[in-house]
Amino acid sequence: MAAPEGIPRLLAGLNGDGRALSLDEHVNQWGPPPASMSASFIDELDRSGLRGHGGAWFPVGAKWRSVRRSITKRPIIVANGAEGEPASGKDRLLVHQLPHLVLDGAVMAAGALGASRVIVHVPGSAIPTVESSIEERRRFGVDSVDIEVVEAPDRFLAGQESAAVNTINNRNSARPSFTGLTTVRDSGVGGRPTLVQNVESLAHVALIARFGADWFRREGTPESPGTALLTVTGRWAEPQIIEIPLGIPLGHALGLRQEDARGIQGVLLGGYGGGWLTAAAALDMPLTEDAARQYGSSIGAGVVALLPSGICPLSEVSRVVTYLEGQGAGQCGPCVNGLAGLDLVMEKLAFRPSSLHGGVSTIPGLCDLVEGRGACRHPDGVARFIRSALRVFADHVELHLSRGACRGNTAPMLPVPTRPQSSQSSPLRPVVR
Amino acid sequence: MKRTALTLIVDPIACDGHGVCAELLPERIRLDRWGFPIIEAGGIPVKLVDHARRAAESCPRLALSLVERPL
Numbered sequence: 411m412a413a414p415e416g417i418p419r420l421l422a423g424l425n426g427d428g429r430a431l432s433l434d435e436h437v438n439q440w441g442p443p444p445a446s447m448s449a450s451f452i453d454e455l456d457r458s459g460l461r462g463h464g465g466a467w468f469p470v471g472a473k474w475r476s477v478r479r480s481i482t483k484r485p486i487i488v489a490n491g492a493e494g495e496p497a498s499g500k501d502r503l504l505v506h507q508l509p510h511l512v513l514d515g516a517v518m519a520a521g522a523l524g525a526s527r528v529i530v531h532v533p534g535s536a537i538p539t540v541e542s543s544i545e546e547r548r549r550f551g552v553d554s555v556d557i558e559v560v561e562a563p564d565r566f567l568a569g570q571e572s573a574a575v576n577t578i579n580n581r582n583s584a585r586p587s588f589t590g591l592t593t594v595r596d597s598g599v600g601g602r603p604t605l606v607q608n609v610e611s612l613a614h615v616a617l618i619a620r621f622g623a624d625w626f627r628r629e630g631t632p633e634s635p636g637t638a639l640l641t642v643t644g645r646w647a648e649p650q651i652i653e654i655p656l657g658i659p660l661g662h663a664l665g666l667r668q669e670d671a672r673g674i675q676g677v678l679l680g681g682y683g684g685g686w687l688t689a690a691a692a693l694d695m696p697l698t699e700d701a702a703r704q705y706g707s708s709i710g711a712g713v714v715a716l717l718p719s720g721i722c723p724l725s726e727v728s729r730v731v732t733y734l735e736g737q738g739a740g741q742c743g744p745c746v747n748g749l750a751g752l753d754l755v756m757e758k759l760a761f762r763p764s765s766l767h768g769g770v771s772t773i774p775g776l777c778d779l780v781e782g783r784g785a786c787r788h789p790d791g792v793a794r795f796i797r798s799a800l801r802v803f804a805d806h807v808e809l810h811l812s813r814g815a816c817r818g819n820t821a822p823m824l825p826v827p828t829r830p831q832s833s834q835s836s837p838l839r840p841v842v843r
Numbered sequence: 844m845k846r847t848a849l850t851l852i853v854d855p856i857a858c859d860g861h862g863v864c865a866e867l868l869p870e871r872i873r874l875d876r877w878g879f880p881i882i883e884a885g886g887i888p889v890k891l892v893d894h895a896r897r898a899a900e901s902c903p904r905l906a907l908s909l910v911e912r913p914l
Contacts, residue, residue, distance in 0.1 A: 588854040591908060742855035743879040779875055785856045 411441030413621040417629060418653040419637050420613050423508050430539045433546040436510035443514050444619050447521025449478065451619065458623035459635040460615070464490060464569065464608030465683070465711045467699040470615070477595050477605045478523050485525045486599040488578065489516040491532040491609040492562035492569030495681040496733075496825045497713045500639035500651050504609050505536040509543040513557065515612025518619050519605055520555045528557045529599065531574050532609075537561060564827070566682070566737035570786050571606045573739070575599055585739040586786035608711075610639055631657035634698035638709070644674075644716035644823065654697060660714065661693030668693055675717045676802045678824070680710030682730050683791025685798035689716070706798055715824060722816035723803045726824050727796070728753075728760035733826040734792050745789040748780035752796060763810040770800060770807055846914040848886025851895055855879075857906035864907050867898040880907075886914065 414422060423431055423439045431439065456471035477485050489512055493501035504512055516528045530540050537559055544557045562568045563577065565584040572587040575598045587594075598604025607615075614636060618626050627635040634656040643649040645664050654663040660677070661667060668690065677692035678684060685707030687695065695701055702709045717723055735753040738745055755773055758766040777797055780789035800807060810816070851871065853864075860878035870891055871883045887895045887909070899907040 588856045590852045590854065591910070743858060743860050743877055744855065744875060747877040747879075783855060783879070783881075785854070 411620075413625045414440075417637055417655060419617060419629070420504070420508065420511065420610070420639065421651075421653045423511065425507075428507065430507055430509050430543065431511075433510055433543070433550060433552070436508075440511070440617070441620060443518065443616065447518050447619070449522055449524075451518070451522045452478070454623050455615070455618065458618045458626040459633075460611065460618060460626065461634075461699065462608055463610040463614070463638060463712065465495075465680075465708070467709070470607070470611055473595070473607070474519065474523060474605060477603050480596055480603040483602050484527075485523050485603040485605060487516050487519045487523065487525045487528045488574060488599065488604060488606040489513070489528065489530045489609055489612055490569055490571075490574055490606050491530065491536065492574060493533070493711070494562075494564075494566040494568045494570075494737075495683075495711055495713060496566075496827055497641060497643055497649075497678075497681050497715055498711045499641045499649060500712055501609050502533070502536065503639070503651050504613055505530075505532050506539055508613065509540050510547075511613040511616045512609045513540075513543060513547065513553075514616035514619075515609075515614070516557070516607070517553045517555055518615055519607060519612065523605060525605075526555050528555050529578055530557060530559045531562050531569075531578065532559065533564065534561050566734065567739055567786065567788060569608075570788075572598075572786070574606055575604055585741060586788075588785040590785075610712075629655040631696075631698065633657075633700065638697070638712055640697075640712040640714050642714045642716075643825070644718060645714075657696050657698050659693065660695050660697055663697060664693075664714070664716075666693055673719055675719055675721070675723050675806075676799075678713070678715040678717065679705075680708040681713035682734055682795055683787070684708050684710045684713065685794050686802040687798070688802050706794070706801075708794075717823060721820045721823055722760065723799065723806055724756075724760040724810060725816065725820075726822070727799045727803070728756045729822060729826050730824055731756045731792065731796065734788075734795070738788055739786070742784045742789075744780055744783035748776055748783075748789060749792055751776050752780070752792065756796065759807065759810060761815050763815055766811070769811055773797075773800060847911045848914050849892060849895065849909055850886055850912040851882050851899065852908050852910060853880055853882060854906045854908070857904045858902075859904055859906075861903050863901050863903065864898045867901055868894050871895065872898065886912075 460470045461467040491501045491505045560578050563584045567573045568584040570586045575594045576582045594604045630636045671689035674689035676686045735749040777793035781793045865872045865874045899909045
């Protein structure tokens with residue numbers, strides 16, 4: 411089959427009616443997957459320059475190699491579609507509508523790493539689709555590995571690498587482990603070396619295996635090759651998922667010009683663990699993880715949210731921080747205490763700034779106290795979200811401190827799940843002093 | 844040759860802020876406002892290695908480890 415051209419790539423397979431692509435349709439779209447996979451495919455992944463789209467942007471080839479290193483046990487492959495980030499929808503789109511692309515990638519990982527077990531970790535809503543896709547493959551004898559499905563709980567941290575492994579191991583569900591001494595790559599599911607790979611990354615793998623690294627590099631830039639899925643909120647009437655070549659300016663990706671920046675108070679990039687940018691900076695910024703980090707943000711899992719004028723940014727930030735505080739695993743003292751403190755000061759700043767003695771001067775110190783001090787990066791993400799908000803909305807902060815909170819309630823813009831999640835609450839919450 | 848250094852790392856899940864470590868190794872460890880240890884980044888100097896080992900061994904939660912890490 412001739413290599414497909416242009417963009418979209420992953421989304422070219424969508425059939426338009428929201429239904430999952432059948433195995434037949436999938437093979438018609440992309441051709442059959444390579445008959446066998448060997449470890450040399452990891453070199454091809456290196457050449458492709460593919461990096462992980464789950465949020466960390468770690469080079470995929472290097473990750474696979476580090477799992478393969480521990481060769482005395484058969485590794486386990488986890489296709490991770492947990493997507494705990496409320497403002498992200500691209501992983502759900504993939505598992506609901508392009509499940510075979512994800513499953514192909516996971517099975518290829520199993521072939522290249524010598525695994526015989528693949529676990530698909532997805533929210534409950536996706537399980538029927540994924541299971542019937544697996545059944546289709548079984549019927550046609552497509553795969554030589556076992557594929558199972560494990561439900562990802564509806565928690566912000568469900569997709570965190572070690573948290574996903576804990577869920578699968580039926581232990582401390584959706585809570586991260588301390589991985590400073592050993593990681594899941596050494597000892598994960600059932601104590602075996604485990605590759606936890608985001609479903610979008612696996613979908614890209616499925617295409618690289620068919621059309622090669624050089625084809626993959628035809629889009630994007632030499633440093634950041636390929637395409638990425640973005641979930642965009644605040645640009646159109648409804649949130650939308652788009653596929654863009656990496657490296658193009660965000661404004662170009664969204665069809666916005668520099669003069670459109672005036673109507674946008676700020677741009678959140680990378681989701682609730684990402685960072686705020688001024689609209690002027692964001693629209694010019696090339697969409698690569700390296701550029702985003704230089705701007706104090708991250709592409710993360712591809713979340714872009716535009717905050718229009720007329721909404722109090724500090725109340726949006728406070729609502730999100732309250733949500734993030736509640737979504738902590740409750741395991742690490744500095745995170746439990748620090749996030750509670752940050753939630754309180756951000757709530758005061760948004761709604762009753764006169765009670766905020768000392769203004770915002772205490773906030774950076776509180777951020778310092780949580781950064782790098784959790785078992786996972788959750789506190790670091792919250793700190794980045796808050797620090798960048800204070801920077802981008804500095805004028806609005808001054809307004810609150812001098813004139814008081816904004817009056818009137820605008821409809822909340824950033825999505826925050828409101829469903830009580832008491833059944834998930836931690837029995838292990840440590841004593842807070 | 845790869846250079847390494849002995850480094851202290853804390854498992855923040857296991858740590859309950861007992862504070863023994865800061866008592867035994869105040870040169871490298873202080874406590875935050877909630878009683879949890881803040882460990883100075885970087886390798887442990889030779890003259891403090893015995894103290895660091897004692898601090899790690901004395902943690903009632905076994906949350907502190909002295910490990911060899913690349914510089």
